[in-house]
Amino acid sequence: MLSMSTWPVWKGRPKDGVKEVLKSIGKHSEDFSMGRSKVFIRSPKTVFELEELRRKRVEEIATFIQRMYRGWVKRRRFKALKRAQLVFSTHYRTHVCVKRYRKLRNAAIVIQKYFRGWTARKELRRLKKGIKAKMAVVTIRKYYRMWKLRRELKRRINKKKTIWAVVVIRRYFYAWKLRRALRRRGSKKKEVWAVGVIAKYFYGWKARRLYREMRRGVKMIAAAVVIQKYCRGWLVRRALKRHTKESAKPIIAAFMWKAMCFKYLEYLRPHLPSKSPIGGKWPNPPIYLREASDHLRNMYHSWRCKALRDYYNENANEKRRMTEKARASSLFLGKKALYPRSVKIPFKADRINLRNDPRWTKLVTETHEQRVIWADVVQKINRSDAKKVPMVLAITGNSFMLLDPKSYALKYRVDLNNLEQMSLSPFSDSIFVMHIKPSRIADPSYAKGDFMFQNPNVIEMVTKLHAVIKESVKKTLPINIAKEIQVRFKADEPSCAVTFHHTGMVYSPVCKRKGSTIEIVT
Numbered sequence: 001m002l003s004m005s006t007w008p009v010w011k012g013r014p015k016d017g018v019k020e021v022l023k024s025i026g027k028h029s030e031d032f033s034m035g036r037s038k039v040f041i042r043s044p045k046t047v048f049e050l051e052e053l054r055r056k057r058v059e060e061i062a063t064f065i066q067r068m069y070r071g072w073v074k075r076r077r078f079k080a081l082k083r084a085q086l087v088f089s090t091h092y093r094t095h096v097c098v099k100r101y102r103k104l105r106n107a108a109i110v111i112q113k114y115f116r117g118w119t120a121r122k123e124l125r126r127l128k129k130g131i132k133a134k135m136a137v138v139t140i141r142k143y144y145r146m147w148k149l150r151r152e153l154k155r156r157i158n159k160k161k162t163i164w165a166v167v168v169i170r171r172y173f174y175a176w177k178l179r180r181a182l183r184r185r186g187s188k189k190k191e192v193w194a195v196g197v198i199a200k201y202f203y204g205w206k207a208r209r210l211y212r213e214m215r216r217g218v219k220m221i222a223a224a225v226v227i228q229k230y231c232r233g234w235l236v237r238r239a240l241k242r243h244t245k246e247s248a249k250p251i252i253a254a255f256m257w258k259a260m261c262f263k264y265l266e267y268l269r270p271h272l273p274s275k276s277p278i279g280g281k282w283p284n285p286p287i288y289l290r291e292a293s294d295h296l297r298n299m300y301h302s303w304r305c306k307a308l309r310d311y312y313n314e315n316a317n318e319k320r321r322m323t324e325k326a327r328a329s330s331l332f333l334g335k336k337a338l339y340p341r342s343v344k345i346p347f348k349a350d351r352i353n354l355r356n357d358p359r360w361t362k363l364v365t366e367t368h369e370q371r372v373i374w375a376d377v378v379q380k381i382n383r384s385d386a387k388k389v390p391m392v393l394a395i396t397g398n399s400f401m402l403l404d405p406k407s408y409a410l411k412y413r414v415d416l417n418n419l420e421q422m423s424l425s426p427f428s429d430s431i432f433v434m435h436i437k438p439s440r441i442a443d444p445s446y447a448k449g450d451f452m453f454q455n456p457n458v459i460e461m462v463t464k465l466h467a468v469i470k471e472s473v474k475k476t477l478p479i480n481i482a483k484e485i486q487v488r489f490k491a492d493e494p495s496c497a498v499t500f501h502h503t504g505m506v507y508s509p510v511c512k513r514k515g516s517t518i519e520i521v522t
Contacts, residue, residue, distance in 0.1 A: 264289055268296070275304045321347060328463040335481045337428040342459040349464070351376040351457070354394060359408035367413065371397040374464045377405060379454040381431070383489035383496070386511035386518050388454060395465055397472055400434075402451075412451075416469050421478040422462055423485040425500040429509045429522040430458045433487055433498065449490040452498070454509065487518075 010017040018039055034040075041047055178197075264286065273280020285293030312319035324347050332339040354360050354375040364370060373395040379388040380402070391411065392403040400419075402412040414436060423433040434451045455461060462479065469477045485498040498518045510521045 260286075261289070261292075272300065275307065277301065277305050277308060324460075324463050324467065327467060328459055331463065331466065331479055332459060332481075336424060336426060336459070338430065339459055341428075342457075345460075347460045347463070349374055352392065354392075357408065360394075363403075363408060363410060367401070367410070369396040369398065369401070373397065373468045374461055376455060376457060376461070381452040381454065381511055381518075383449075383452075384513070386513040388511070393453065393455070393461075395461070395468065397468060400465075417473045417475075419465075419469065419477065421480055422465070423480040423482070423487075424458065424462070425483060425485075425520070425522070426481050427500055427502040427522045429500065429520065430454050430456045431500075431509055431520060432458050432462065433485055435487075449493070450487045452487060 010020075015034060019034065022039075268283060271283045273282060282293070282297045312322055325343070328339070328342065350372050352375055355372055375392065375394040377390055378393045380391045381388055390405050392405050392408065394401045394403060399413055399415045401410060401414075403410060414434075418437045420435040420437045423435065425431065431452065431454045434453070436450055466477045466479070469475060483500050485500075486495045487498050488495045494516070496516050496518060498520065501519065501521045503521060512519045512521075
């Protein structure tokens with residue numbers, strides 16, 4: 001970081017980079033000498049100058065980071081204020097436009113109202129004139145028809161009087177003719193003839209009276225029959241109407257209930273929650289369908305749970321992944337801040353394709369380890385200076401091994417039954433510690449002590465290791481999550497305290513060794 005040509009990234013050889021740094025600060029080749037992996041400085045003054053320059057450069061970088069962060073904070077606040085101002089302006093302009101629109105609309109309504117009133121009054125006047133003319137015509141026609149009717153009535157009355165006069169005259173004439181005929185005949189014959197005539201007229205009168213009574217009786221019987229028919233029809237209709245009302249009530253109620261249920265089901269069909277058993281909110285039902293809605297919700301939840309179980313039973317790989325995700329949730333949910341990031345990332349067993357590498361095939365022949373549970377490149381943290389060294393961590397069915405990342409040479413191998421516990425911090429760092437049981441076996445891997453690594457897939461690794469130990473060793477691996485961890489790097493040395501400090505300002509964890517304590521800033 002002391003030279004602009006080597007900071008922040010130097011792409012050449014480290015030796016050339018060191019030379020470039022020393023030249024940039026004005027040091028000649030006589031003041032230092034380059035070895036294969038170290039730099040030999042002639043004067044202590046040069047070392048102090050380098051430390052002083054590094055301190056100043058660190059302060060400059062810290063100032064630069066603070067400046068950039070504060071600038072980012074201010075820009076974000078400015079953008080938030082700008083968005084808020086845009087929202088306020090939008091709502092205010094909307095309010096002004098709506099107010100102006102309502103004013104114009106009310107004015108247009110008033111104008112339309114007055115115009116339509118004027119048009120209606122004009123049409124009313126026109127209609128009134130037409131109605132008056134029509135009424136005059138109707139009145140004239142009425143009086144004309146009444147006059148014509150009176151004239152016709154007078155004519156008919158005169159004609160009826162004439163006919164009546166003729167009838168009277170004819171009756172008197174017949175009576176006179178009869179009296180004259182009686183006078184011409186004898187008295188006895190006259191009496192017999194008169195009795196016959198009187199009897200004939202009496203029988204005629206009696207027959208006519210009986211006929212009139214019969215006609216009157218027939219009319220009364222017919223009237224009674226009609227009245228009975230109408231009365232019986234009315235009684236039947238009244239009884240049928242009452243019966244129809246009583247029987248129609250449950251039919252109409254059942255129809256309305258089915259209609260309301262069908263309407264709710266039609267509304268429910270496009271508003272169902274997702275098929276995930278934990279997702280979605282059930283739509284609010286009407287008051288009269290709450291119990292049915294509860295049954296439907298339980299049935300739908302049971303159906304989607306069954307569908308999910310059937311899907312995982314048909315897909316063994318998906319079932320295994322879901323089982324691992326459930327195990328990770330039980331181990332780290334609410335305990336490790338890094339866990340939420342790992343939920344959407346699918347777990348993998350071999351992240352470096354170790355199974356297809358011929359070097360691993362050769363190593364498998366020597367160690368008789370066939371099954372690879374998990375393999376990835378990890379950063380091993382040294383116990384002396386807390387520096388990170390890349391290594392390959394491979395977990396098999398019986399042990400875990402540390403390999404050289406270039407040659408895949410076996411560095412350490414530890415059986416899983418000698419793994420005591422795993423330790424992690426509650427923060428979002430990716431550092432984990434594998435505690436080894438104390439053993440007197442003269443194996444260097446056991447005498448080495450605990451291991452401390454860093455890997456971004458720590459949740460995945462610990463979950464798979466926990467599962468394989470429970471399966472092969474038949475025991476549960478303890479998981480310790482704490483801010484301070486006791487680590488024993490060597491079997492014959494005292495333990496070392498590893499302390500975690502969370503600041504939220506550091507992207508990658510920074511490890512520093514201070515005596516018997518290792519501080520990790522995240």
